[in-house]
Amino acid sequence: EVQLVESGGGLVQPGRSLRLSCTASGFTFGDYAMSWVRQAPGKGLEWVGFIRSKAYGGTTEYAASVKGRFTISRDDSKSIAYLQMNSLKTEDTAVYYCTRVSGSYKQYYFDYWGQGTLVTVSS
Amino acid sequence: SSELTQDPAVSVALGQTVRITCQGDSLRSYYASWYQQKPGQAPVLVIYGKNNRPSGIPDRFSGSSSGNTASLTITGAQAEDEADYYCNSRDSSGNLVVFGGGTKLTVL
Numbered sequence: 001e002v003q004l005v006e007s008g009g010g011l012v013q014p015g016r017s018l019r020l021s022c023t024a025s026g027f028t029f030g031d032y033a034m035s036w037v038r039q040a041p042g043k044g045l046e047w048v049g050f051i052r053s054k055a056y057g058g059t060t061e062y063a064a065s066v067k068g069r070f071t072i073s074r075d076d077s078k079s080i081a082y083l084q085m086n087s088l089k090t091e092d093t094a095v096y097y098c099t100r101v102s103g104s105y106k107q108y109y110f111d112y113w114g115q116g117t118l119v120t121v122s123s
Numbered sequence: 124s125s126e127l128t129q130d131p132a133v134s135v136a137l138g139q140t141v142r143i144t145c146q147g148d149s150l151r152s153y154y155a156s157w158y159q160q161k162p163g164q165a166p167v168l169v170i171y172g173k174n175n176r177p178s179g180i181p182d183r184f185s186g187s188s189s190g191n192t193a194s195l196t197i198t199g200a201q202a203e204d205e206a207d208y209y210c211n212s213r214d215s216s217g218n219l220v221v222f223g224g225g226t227k228l229t230v231l
Contacts, residue, residue: 035220037166037222044207044209044222044223044224044225045158045160045166045209045211045222045225046222047211047219047220047221047222050220061218061219061220063219097165097166102171103156103171103172105153105213105217106152106153106154107153107154107156107171107172107173108153108154108156108212108213108220109156109168109171109172109211110156110158110166110168110211111168111171111177112168113165113166113167114165115165116165
């Protein structure tokens with residue numbers, strides 16, 4: 001059974017940093033790209049970024065709203081994906097979901113989601 | 124702003140058919156996928172690719188696409204289908220990912 005478990009959320013002051021972790025199980029982690037998606041309170045889903053598998057270079061892409069502040073990395077030996085969030089802003093307050101990426105270039109989808117972890121940025 | 128546009132709200136009578144649409148230029152090149160989200164829960168994938176359902180998703184859910192519009196159809200809507208529905212796809216550049224703004228489905 002595929003499972004994704006996020007951790008590391010909490011209350012943080014504006015301008016500070018926080019690192020989220022996503023621990024995966026039930027599949028060969030290194031074979032898949034992983035992505036982070038967030039949802040501000042009462043709002044819709046917003047894609048944050050993804051990291052490709054090592055087979056595709058392990059490179060990353062980010063939404064414009066977080067580029068330069070957030071960094072996604074992965075440790076395939078531990079089956080963990082990370083989201084390092086720096087220079088946090090109040091508008092980064094959201095539930096952050098870890099997702100597994102499947103499909104191909106033409107069909108790209110998130111087939112498994114974690115339960116989410118809440119990040120609150122406030123003074 | 125989102126590159127994928129959805130109607131904010133749609134309603135359907137119990138047992139009837141409803142179509143939820145998603146419009147965007149990137150849909151001319153890439154398939155949309157669809158997610159169902161109920162209050163307090165994580166989203167769940169319901170349709171991906173041309174018209175594929177993950178295991179466990181009822182066959183009353185189907186997907187289609189024409190031009191710049193992708194559609195999610197629920198044939199014989201049930202009370203448990205009341206939820207928010209989101210489409211997503213690659214963006215027009217092909218490098219990034221976008222979500223639609225979401226459609227709140229009410230089953231009357």
